[in-house]
Amino acid sequence: MHVLILGGTTEARRLAELLHGTPGLKLTSSLAGRVASPRLPPGETRVGGFGGAEGLAAWLREHTVDAVVDATHPFAETISFNAAQAAADTHVPLLALRRPGWVPVEGDRWHEAGSLEEAARSLPALGRRVFLTTGRMGLAAFAHLDDLWFLVRSVDAPEPPHPARMEVLLDRGPFTLDGERELLRRHRIDIVVTKDSGGAATAPKLTAAREAGVLVVVVRRPPVPEGVPVVPDPEHAVRWVGERLEQRPFRAID
């Protein structure tokens, strides 16, 4: 049985680690190629786009894929939509692995936004010194905000368009609470902007903001494509793959 994991997340890597070496299972992890030196999962990997839903469907057919786990980031909307379309076209079972979103707790000062653009529109009325943690790909939405100062954290260096007044911090999670406290303090941050990515690796910024009384603009997630079953963690995804494996008649795999 050939399983394709659409990856680019900690959970996708963890899933590959859990499935790697399962008898009768061939595993391919797919990465978009956005990060210059990604942490690679065990097993086969391929890097780069498929060429839309049609390209992905062709890839599934050509490589006789039996099941797909879409373990991409909750905000990677296009690939998830393409996966749903390609899976429907090829009748290949598809599972979405989505870590749960964050939930506000007492003391949080959250301001929700439906998109990066909406978050950008809300900023001038909310503060002046912004810690932007939404990744370098969405920076253009904030590029026109000349009156605000930004601390931008991203894995690779951002390219224009980006805000005129910004300092870039090249780093990738997991982040520590002490580190996040220090960043907010040192840069006198009064707003944190984040996607509702969920997960523990990048959550300390929320705790640090709560402690410091700093406002957090949280960008809501796009929905998972309709009809696609969702599990919250790699362990559930392993079970789903195991069920598919049990149902399959024996066939030789390369």
Ligand code: NAP
């Ligand atoms: P996206 O907007 O949904 O996808 C744009 C295009 O990138 C897709 O149409 C596809 O190209 C290609 N692509 C995306 N994920 C791919 C994968 N795993 N394997 C092969 N091709 C892929 O995605 P994105 O938001 O730019 O994210 C790109 C990658 O970074 C994803 O793998 C995601 O898991 C990871 N990531 C994203 C975020 C985020 O905030 N968006 C955060 C952390 C990690 P084709 O149409 O040519 O197939």
